[in-house]
Amino acid sequence: MRMNxxxxxxxxxxxxxxxxxxxxxxxxxxxAYLKKKLRSDQILSDKIDEKYLSDAMGRRKGxxxxxxxxxxxxxxxxxxxxxxxNELPVTPRGAGTNLTGAxxxxxxxxxxxxxxxxxxxxxxxTFTATVEPGVLLADFQSYxxxxxxxxPPDPGEKQSTIGGNISTNAGGMxxxxxxxxxxxxxxxxxxxxxxxxxTVGSRNRKDSSGLSLTNLLIGSEGTLAxxxxxxxxxxxxxxxxVSALVPFRTLREGIASVHTLSASGTAPTAVEFVEKDVVRLxxxxxxxxxxxxxxxCYLILTFDxxxxxxxxxxxxxxxxxxxxxxxxxxxxxxxxxxxxxxxIRGALVKAVEAVSIQEPVDVVVPIDxxxxxxxxxxxxxxxxxxxxxxxxxxxxxxxxxxxxxxDIPQERWExxxxxxxxxxxxxxxxxxxxxxxxxxxxxxxxxxFEHASSPELLELMRMIKQSFDGKGIxxxxxxxxxx
Amino acid sequence: MRMNxxxxxxxxxxxxxxxxxxxxxxxxxxxAYLKKKLRSDQILSDKIDEKYLSDAMGRRKGxxxxxxxxxxxxxxxxxxxxxxxNELPVTPRGAGTNLTGAxxxxxxxxxxxxxxxxxxxxxxxTFTATVEPGVLLADFQSYxxxxxxxxPPDPGEKQSTIGGNISTNAGGMxxxxxxxxxxxxxxxxxxxxxxxxxTVGSRNRKDSSGLSLTNLLIGSEGTLAxxxxxxxxxxxxxxxxVSALVPFRTLREGIASVHTLSASGTAPTAVEFVEKDVVRLxxxxxxxxxxxxxxxCYLILTFDxxxxxxxxxxxxxxxxxxxxxxxxxxxxxxxxxxxxxxxIRGALVKAVEAVSIQEPVDVVVPIDxxxxxxxxxxxxxxxxxxxxxxxxxxxxxxxxxxxxxxDIPQERWExxxxxxxxxxxxxxxxxxxxxxxxxxxxxxxxxxFEHASSPELLELMRMIKQSFDGKGIxxxxxxxxxx
Numbered sequence: 001m002r003m004n005x006x007x008x009x010x011x012x013x014x015x016x017x018x019x020x021x022x023x024x025x026x027x028x029x030x031x032a033y034l035k036k037k038l039r040s041d042q043i044l045s046d047k048i049d050e051k052y053l054s055d056a057m058g059r060r061k062g063x064x065x066x067x068x069x070x071x072x073x074x075x076x077x078x079x080x081x082x083x084x085x086n087e088l089p090v091t092p093r094g095a096g097t098n099l100t101g102a103x104x105x106x107x108x109x110x111x112x113x114x115x116x117x118x119x120x121x122x123x124x125x126t127f128t129a130t131v132e133p134g135v136l137l138a139d140f141q142s143y144x145x146x147x148x149x150x151x152p153p154d155p156g157e158k159q160s161t162i163g164g165n166i167s168t169n170a171g172g173m174x175x176x177x178x179x180x181x182x183x184x185x186x187x188x189x190x191x192x193x194x195x196x197x198x199t200v201g202s203r204n205r206k207d208s209s210g211l212s213l214t215n216l217l218i219g220s221e222g223t224l225a226x227x228x229x230x231x232x233x234x235x236x237x238x239x240x241x242v243s244a245l246v247p248f249r250t251l252r253e254g255i256a257s258v259h260t261l262s263a264s265g266t267a268p269t270a271v272e273f274v275e276k277d278v279v280r281l282x283x284x285x286x287x288x289x290x291x292x293x294x295x296x297c298y299l300i301l302t303f304d305x306x307x308x309x310x311x312x313x314x315x316x317x318x319x320x321x322x323x324x325x326x327x328x329x330x331x332x333x334x335x336x337x338x339x340x341x342x343x344i345r346g347a348l349v350k351a352v353e354a355v356s357i358q359e360p361v362d363v364v365v366p367i368d369x370x371x372x373x374x375x376x377x378x379x380x381x382x383x384x385x386x387x388x389x390x391x392x393x394x395x396x397x398x399x400x401x402x403x404x405x406x407d408i409p410q411e412r413w414e415x416x417x418x419x420x421x422x423x424x425x426x427x428x429x430x431x432x433x434x435x436x437x438x439x440x441x442x443x444x445x446x447x448x449f450e451h452a453s454s455p456e457l458l459e460l461m462r463m464i465k466q467s468f469d470g471k472g473i474x475x476x477x478x479x480x481x482x483x
Numbered sequence: 484m485r486m487n488x489x490x491x492x493x494x495x496x497x498x499x500x501x502x503x504x505x506x507x508x509x510x511x512x513x514x515a516y517l518k519k520k521l522r523s524d525q526i527l528s529d530k531i532d533e534k535y536l537s538d539a540m541g542r543r544k545g546x547x548x549x550x551x552x553x554x555x556x557x558x559x560x561x562x563x564x565x566x567x568x569n570e571l572p573v574t575p576r577g578a579g580t581n582l583t584g585a586x587x588x589x590x591x592x593x594x595x596x597x598x599x600x601x602x603x604x605x606x607x608x609t610f611t612a613t614v615e616p617g618v619l620l621a622d623f624q625s626y627x628x629x630x631x632x633x634x635p636p637d638p639g640e641k642q643s644t645i646g647g648n649i650s651t652n653a654g655g656m657x658x659x660x661x662x663x664x665x666x667x668x669x670x671x672x673x674x675x676x677x678x679x680x681x682t683v684g685s686r687n688r689k690d691s692s693g694l695s696l697t698n699l700l701i702g703s704e705g706t707l708a709x710x711x712x713x714x715x716x717x718x719x720x721x722x723x724x725v726s727a728l729v730p731f732r733t734l735r736e737g738i739a740s741v742h743t744l745s746a747s748g749t750a751p752t753a754v755e756f757v758e759k760d761v762v763r764l765x766x767x768x769x770x771x772x773x774x775x776x777x778x779x780c781y782l783i784l785t786f787d788x789x790x791x792x793x794x795x796x797x798x799x800x801x802x803x804x805x806x807x808x809x810x811x812x813x814x815x816x817x818x819x820x821x822x823x824x825x826x827i828r829g830a831l832v833k834a835v836e837a838v839s840i841q842e843p844v845d846v847v848v849p850i851d852x853x854x855x856x857x858x859x860x861x862x863x864x865x866x867x868x869x870x871x872x873x874x875x876x877x878x879x880x881x882x883x884x885x886x887x888x889x890d891i892p893q894e895r896w897e898x899x900x901x902x903x904x905x906x907x908x909x910x911x912x913x914x915x916x917x918x919x920x921x922x923x924x925x926x927x928x929x930x931x932f933e934h935a936s937s938p939e940l941l942e943l944m945r946m947i948k949q950s951f952d953g954k955g956i957x958x959x960x961x962x963x964x965x966x
Contacts, residue, residue, distance in 0.1 A: 123851075124746070125742060125849075125850070125851035126849045126850055126851050127745065127850070128849075168691050169689075169690070169691045169695075170691075171689045171691070175688065175689060176688075179666075180689055182695075182698075183662075183666070192939075192943075196939050198937060198939050198940055198943065199937070199940075200940070202849075202915060202916075202917055203849040203915055204847045204848065204849055204880055204915070204916060204917050204920065205658065205659075205847065205850065205879035205880050205881070205920075206654045206658060206663060206847045206876075206879055206880070206881045206917075206920035206921055207652070207702070207847065207917055207919075207920065208651050208652045208653075208654070208702050208845075208919045208920060208921050208922060208923045208924070209917045209918045209919045209923075209924060209932055209935075210702075210924060210932060210936065210940075210944055210962055210963040211699060211702070211703055211707075211944045211947060211963060212652075212665075212698055212699065212701065212702055213940070213943065213944070215665075215695055215698035215699065215701075216694060216695065216698065216699050216947075218695065218698075219690070219691050219693075219694070219695055220694055224694075236745070236746055236747070236748045237748075238748070239748055259608060262610065262719070263607070263719055264719070265719045265720075265721070265722055265789065305792075306748065306792070306795055308791060308792070308795050309788075309789070309791070309792045309795065312789055312791050312792065362691075364687045364688065364689045364690065365687065366608075366609040366611075366685075366686040366687060367608070367609055367610070367688065368606075368608035368609050393689075396688035396689055397687055397688050397689070398688070398689045432685060432686055432687070433685075433687060434685055434687050434689075434690055434692045435692045436690075436691045436692045437687065437688075437689035437690065437691060438689055438691050439691060440691045440692075441691070441692060441693060449692055449693060452692075453693065454681060454682075456675075456679050456681050457681055457682075457683070457693075457696070460675075460681070460696065460950060460951065461693055461694045461696070463949075463950035463951075464694060464699075464947055464950050466946075466950070467943060467946035467947050467949070467950055468943065479693055480693040480694060
């Protein structure tokens with residue numbers, strides 16, 4: 001992108017370089033201009049808190065001249081038009097819970113959408129809700145569930161925003177039955193890089209009317225347009241939900257049984273796998289305990305639906321899983337017990353982080369290759385001495401892997417990590433997998449994504465970017481874009 | 484598109500105009516060139532059968548210099564490269580069952596993909612199948628069902644191809660529970676206008692790795708690239724399936740009850756509505772009979788899943804529907820009876836066509852506006868004297884409307900039809916609906932689609948088209964493209 005090259009001068013990509021006089025002038029111009037239409041508490045230009053310059057990992061830090069807090073699509077449009085005219089990069093962000101550096105600014109303006117956090121409409125007649133992008137997932141889930149409805153996408157980080165979920169096509173545990181964020185976004189209001197406001201999609205269940213720009217925007221990591229409104233699809237809240245803990249003597253048996261379960265016609269909501277050693281980490285971190293059973297690996301299942309349906313599925317699941325080698329089948333129908341198991345599962349990343357710095361990998365592989373991938377990572381751990389903690393969504397092939405620094409000194413860590421990541425991603429590629437199942441590419445996985453993608457594919461994505469944002473000002477350098 | 488304008492000279496848009504000498508030269512060049520790599524039975528240049536110049540309606544006829552029958556992606560690539568170099572328009576087609584003129588060629592080459600009809604791989608381990616685009620839906624459904632699997636998309640026309648289904652994002656009756664074609668396409672192999680072969684998507688269940696070009700291609704009506712391979716997602720075949728016929732005394736009650744049914748937590752596979760008069764047409768056409776019951780309108784429901792689950796849903800459905808005014812609830816558990824009812828429902832379009840020429844409309848409206856839309860059409864019929872037969876997918880808001888010519892003389896018909904269609908589409912728009920729920924835009928609905936879309940949106944779609952096909956040779960003038 002020619003424009004990116006131009007913008008990269010003095011805009012944070014090389015923070016040590018002397019500030020570019022043209023950029024400074026542009027920043028001053030735009031600050032003065034924005035002040036005409038926004039209140040002073042909507043513009044931050046001095047002492048910018050580091051949180052606005054990073055992601056949830058906090059390792060990559062960018063630079064920005066301004067952080068702006070719009071409160072409406074009209075304000076977003078005004079800000080974008082100003083940035084467009086002044087050719088300043090804009091990095092949109094929600095709660096900044098991403099793990100990939102997708103919100104690390106490259107100079108210019110950070111567009112913080114967290115104040116656009118209103119639920120605009122709840123429409124039970126069409127099973128939809130319309131929200132602003134800054135609504136937190138946790139808040140939205142509670143809101144609709146109180147009304148007897150259900151928003152299935154359920155990524156681990158509930159303090160993320162809906163806009164962020166859409167921008168990364170966030171997945172989560174319920175994907176195996178209900179799909180991912182993509183499956184629940186019906187329409188969007190967008191502000192293009194030049195400030196134009198457009199609406200894509202609708203409240204309609206079917207759509208064969210032109211190109212699906214809604215679907216193109218989902219997962220585009222803030223590179224194509226700024227999301228200012230989201231029409232989301234809801235389901236009726238399932239009547240009943242129950243989990244089960246299923247111990248296996250080997251990882252191989254545990255993961256192999258997932259296919260049998262899927263083929264059996266039961267419809268589990270979640271199928272998570274976790275190894276014994278990882279459980280121990282989680283137990284130590286939370287102070288909670290898994291129910292005692294001897295296992296190398298566990299599946300944690302959830303079923304939801306009508307009570308009879310769930311009970312029927314549980315019975316069927318128990319039969320097929322025991323036949324596949326499960327050494328037990330513990331229905332977690334005591335709420336306290338279920339809470340405890342899920343608390344441990346939910347805390348695994350934090351449990352790892354309490355012990356060591358870690359690099360999160362969220363590779364997805366075809367569902368029949370999970371065991372091969374996890375076994376490869378165990379082998380790599382033995383070979384390199386670098387810790388690999390894996391667990392995740394066995395039902396959909398999305399493996400979460402923490403590559404653990406442990407006591408490797410910082411000066412060696414970067415190099416060793418890079419070497420190990422290259423092998424992990426290359427294995428995923430060999431198995432027909434993808435670099436990211438739900439976190440997105442951002443900056444952290446860019447190099448591996450580029451390696452895994454054909455030049456023609458990258459070129460096409462970059463040309464599409466040009467259609468939306470000819471000056472390349474929106475989140476430059478992220479995901480599929482040129483650095 | 485500048486290119487389109489250039490290509491339109493003598494390429495069928497104005498069939499009466501004198502043939503353009505440059506086009507003729509280009510066509511000769513390419514014919515000679517193609518003959519070097521393709522067998523003679525793969526190229527048709529004399530006496531081109533009219534079916535290659537039209538769609539299933541047969542009313543719009545285009546022109547083409549060549550019909551080419553590739554048998555591999557390599558051949559498609561070769562043909563596209565030749566067309567690209569010679570700047571000749573290419574119209575891809577499958578079985579040509581579309582109703583919108585999407586396969587009406589605008590000069591140049593018709594690319595008939597019907598010989599690329601192999602099922603390349605059936606992979607039960609990942610619940611996927613990989614097929615060529617020319618595989619017929621009916622063949623594919625039987626193939627996977629024989630193996631105990633299930634491909635949910637179920638548009639009415641089973642002699643359509645998978646490639647065509649993807650190009651229109653075809654829906655069908657099972658969409659209310661299972662979604663549409665989009666939800667079952669995991670990856671594609673594509674040949675771009677310049678002949679480049681690219682692969683998008685994969686066999687992975689989750690994907691947050693760059694822009695979703697797979698989703699952009701779905702529903703793009705042959706304008707962006709030629710599909711040469713499709714990775715499709717399968718489900719385990721439901722254990723049991725049963726339908727029910729539910730009579731109502733008024734259309735209003737029948738349609739209003741659909742929401743109550745959806746909110747009840749039952750998961751019907753199909754929720755079709757049909758009015759009494761329309762049933763009568765279907766009965767006369769098929770020689771079959773609906774079971775006798777006095778009703779102004781019927782819902783036809785299907786439930787599938789485990790036997791207990793289906794029975795539970797049936798019970799629940801009967802309770803809520805009777806409470807909403809159903810005057811009966813007839814479970815069609817006798818296979819003969821079920822077959823009869825579905826035969827009548829499936830024959831409705833043909834039944835109308837047996838009586839008169841009709842114009843098919845497949846508007847989709849938000850699910851709470853169906854009754855308003857159908858009532859509007861009845862009013863329009865009374866006001867204009869033009870027959871309107873409506874029925875369709877009550878569960879997802881997709882109304883099929885046949886606008887019936889009856890005995891209106893041809894010279895008046897075109898004008899009257901246009902006037903009536905403009906009012907129908909404008910009503911759909913007012914209700915928050917879309918021009919097409921599953922048929923696509925093609926040529927037939929272009930004018931209404933353009934009217935309903937903002938100039939910015941159309942411009943954006945056209946710029947995306949440019950990213951894929953800078954010369955505008957792929958299916959020029961269709962859907963969102965400029966005429």
